Amino acid sequence: MRRLPRFGAPERTVHHATALLMIVCLLTAVCLYLPAVSTLVGRRHLLRTIHLWAGFALPVPVLLGWFSRGFRQDLRRLDRFTPVDRQWLRRRDRRAVRDGTGVLPVGKFNAGQKINAAFVAGSILVMTATGAMLAFPGPWPVPLRTGATFVHDWLFLAVAVMTCGHLWYALRDREALIGMATGSVPQWWARAHHSGWAAEEARRAGGAEPLPNERPSGRVRP
């Protein structure tokens, strides 16, 4: 069974480190803020310390990832929405597979994954900023601190929901999980879920006739 390389070591490391820190932040947040859980767990000072360290560390893996070319390439793919992504969001048969090949030529990431990535990036920035205001309240007038608490509290709920959704999709797809753990996915899986990317990889490996947008002339910039 042929496997395609999907994530290099830097991408996987960034993913795992961010995931671990995010889980630590969410679990300590639950212990600090949900009254029912606080009652069971207590240990406020310790939990607060862990939450702050994990929180301030959260942007670090992505920033370090910038040193990796592969990670930067994935970031660019995640950032860019193509016409296929718009179709993917609009169509009910977005996941349809015909003869083992996804009907929509989804790229390396589908539009849902792209939105999730952007949401996580935005959340980390907003949570770190508001969290810093709460951890070091000195310079901030009280209404702004209340506002920071408001944003931090409610965005926490949104992040918790998005994280559960992310885990839901990941845990239902064994090959996707293995792909994130080992870095490679079976070719059949890529064809079914990311057929555009599978074709791209096949062309690259097989040296077949490149598509118009891959011809050297297509890349010439003024």
Place this chain on the structure above:
Amino acid sequence: MAAGVSACWNAGVDERDGGGSPVGRRIVLGMLGLGAFGVAAGARLQQGVNEALEPISGFVPGGGGFRYYSVVSSVRAKTAQSYRLEVSGRVSRPRAFTMADLAALPQTSLTLDFQCVTGWRVPDVPWSGVALPDLLDACGAAPDAKALTFTSFDGVYTESLTMEQARRRDVLVATSMYGKPVTHDHGGPVRLYVAPMYAYKSLKWLGGIEVVDEVEPGYWELRGYDVDAWVGRSNGRDDAPTA
């Protein structure tokens, strides 16, 4: 075949090459904008949210009602029978008060707000118990003693008051809350209620009071909070005074 479809759908658009639109970036920037707006307007928005969510306030962040804070993993419960309050230090009659002893002293009731330094406030809480000056008189606290040190039977938490603060009539050794005995989660059977100060002064699970000559900063005060914790005049906050 897929390649053909791909070429057709994404003709001239290659996400690897800066093609397509930078929606990801827009989402991130949009979230930063919303976050900044939320910080600026959140104080007012929170008010409305609190009112809307009153019925389920125990389950949402930022809702009304008490929140449970404890600095240890668990606190062994004490019953009305097993409870003792030790008063020691510079007193002429050191004593261990039972619940019955406390009930035999003059009782004081107050209905006042409870304001936490982290922002939440519970309005109009009916408290009752023994006003601290009455308890100090019952033990014969030395007139020239300067301060009190409170210890919690959670084994870790401590608090302090100057003697002048402790002599206020709105500082209670509270045995009842909302007309019922103080529950374990609220720091029962006996806790402190220091009406004019932030809630961290209102030590839970009160186990001991020592009359001393010097203020010894309490648990959170050793971790950066103000020793004189007047609501609205300390910790850089401007909440409405509670008493």
